[in-house]
Amino acid sequence: MSKTLIYNAEIVNEGTRFHGYIIIDGEFIAKVGEGSPTVEEIGASESVIDIAGRMVLPGAIDTHVHFREPGLTHKASIASESAAAVSGGVTSFIDMPNTKPTTTSMAAVADKKVIAAGSSYANYGFFIGATDGNLEEILAADQSEIPGVKLFMGSSTGNMLVDDNIALSHLFSSYRGVIAVHAEDEGALADARARLAAQYGDNQPVELHSQARPAEACVKASKRAVELAKRYDSRLHILHISTAAELALLSTGDISNKRITAETCPHYLLFEENDLARPDGFMLKCNPAIKSAADRDALVEAIADKRIDTIATDHAPHLIGEKQGTLLQAASGMPGVRFMLQEMLTLASRAGNELTVERVVELTSHNPARLYDIDRRGFLREGYFADIVVVEQAATPFTPEIGTYLPDDEMSPCNWTPYELTLVNHRIWQPMSMVSWHLTVIVSIEWLLCR
Ligand SMILES: [Zn+2]
Numbered sequence: 001m002s003k004t005l006i007y008n009a010e011i012v013n014e015g016t017r018f019h020g021y022i023i024i025d026g027e028f029i030a031k032v033g034e035g036s037p038t039v040e041e042i043g044a045s046e047s048v049i050d051i052a053g054r055m056v057l058p059g060a061i062d063t064h065v066h067f068r069e070p071g072l073t074h075k076a077s078i079a080s081e082s083a084a085a086v087s088g089g090v091t092s093f094i095d096m097p098n099t100k101p102t103t104t105s106m107a108a109v110a111d112k113k114v115i116a117a118g119s120s121y122a123n124y125g126f127f128i129g130a131t132d133g134n135l136e137e138i139l140a141a142d143q144s145e146i147p148g149v150k151l152f153m154g155s156s157t158g159n160m161l162v163d164d165n166i167a168l169s170h171l172f173s174s175y176r177g178v179i180a181v182h183a184e185d186e187g188a189l190a191d192a193r194a195r196l197a198a199q200y201g202d203n204q205p206v207e208l209h210s211q212a213r214p215a216e217a218c219v220k221a222s223k224r225a226v227e228l229a230k231r232y233d234s235r236l237h238i239l240h241i242s243t244a245a246e247l248a249l250l251s252t253g254d255i256s257n258k259r260i261t262a263e264t265c266p267h268y269l270l271f272e273e274n275d276l277a278r279p280d281g282f283m284l285k286c287n288p289a290i291k292s293a294a295d296r297d298a299l300v301e302a303i304a305d306k307r308i309d310t311i312a313t314d315h316a317p318h319l320i321g322e323k324q325g326t327l328l329q330a331a332s333g334m335p336g337v338r339f340m341l342q343e344m345l346t347l348a349s350r351a352g353n354e355l356t357v358e359r360v361v362e363l364t365s366h367n368p369a370r371l372y373d374i375d376r377r378g379f380l381r382e383g384y385f386a387d388i389v390v391v392e393q394a395a396t397p398f399t400p401e402i403g404t405y406l407p408d409d410e411m412s413p414c415n416w417t418p419y420e421l422t423l424v425n426h427r428i429w430q431p432m433s434m435v436s437w438h439l440t441v442i443v444s445i446e447w448l449l450c451r
Helices: 039-043 078-087 106-119 135-140 165-174 186-200 206-212 215-232 245-249 266-270 273-277 293-304 340-349 357-371 432-443
Strands: 003-013 016-025 028-034 047-050 055-058 060-065 090-095 123-126 148-153 178-183 235-238 260-264 388-393 426-428
Touching (some): 055 357, 060 078, 060 340, 078 090, 135 165, 148 165, 148 215, 186 215, 215 235, 215 260, 245 293, 266 293, 293 357, 340 388
Antiparallel strands (some): 003 016, 016 028
């Protein structure tokens, strides 16, 4: 096994920050040391890299992506999106089931696993989607093969809506793993659609999206999910929280002590509904909709004070042409996996909030690993996989051509990003000297074992 030594690092891990070094042996971390390495440690390492005081974090784990394969590969593929992920410091991802065919059987999970084994640049895991007919199969499955069950309460891209009380009660009372919920109430969505249709007909402008998918729909469905989880002591994880009102359903504290946890995404922390009226604002159409500035500010507080437990992207690429047109025509969803870490670090560096870099690492690495009990990832620890990301603070604002070490044809067919609308002052460090190290990690990519 060849040893790599990274030294002169600002290590951020498990709530602490210190000057130190890391020894990587093959695909694992052999040592996380404080201060400087010894002469013997330097001598025993084949490759020694001075990273000149840059920040070193555990690789981020994005537990909510839509990589579109199989079936929607004109938009994206596991290869293209995992390449984008790695170039953004996301070394593991968990993909959602609304592909074609839908991932609603263990055979479909196995099919995706085969695709990823042959093409992914990052570690991978796949949710199974709940339908009103596959509970027996989910319960009979080897639970280490899936991080949990994805439940759509509220229709979105793909058709896996479970809205029936009996089916929901069965799922919440019998499934003991994580139930990850898209919570928007279908009735409230239908009412909002009817209101807009009466007012605008078919010609509804895209900036009305937060009226078409209003806060009430989120609150109503999240309440229903929380009631079910409390009644049956289920392990509920509410995805992409977008409203301040839903925060009242959540408690603060460490993720390990909670039965009900929650995720939000960078776009709900950085944008607000009026941004959809900007010239490129159509890019921000996503489900749930981006809500008010007050919601955005409340969410930033909630990620800092531990009411919200994880950050994920809900990375959902479409071709730019598919995003055009009226509210009824434009596709919902946006890419984000390449920018999550940079955006979150930028947010932490901004004055006026309590967010720290240590907390960002908890939200993007530690807590996703704890939530799904992912085997030996999400922390910089001896014996853990060497999923490591080096970050530097850049003085200049964001430019989209990130991902320099991967050939262009591996990057996403969806080559647009809403994050051009923001300024980012952190970059994932990718000097040429790190290329071989990245490739070492890529060779060891594998299935995320959820214990
Ligand atoms: Zn999603």
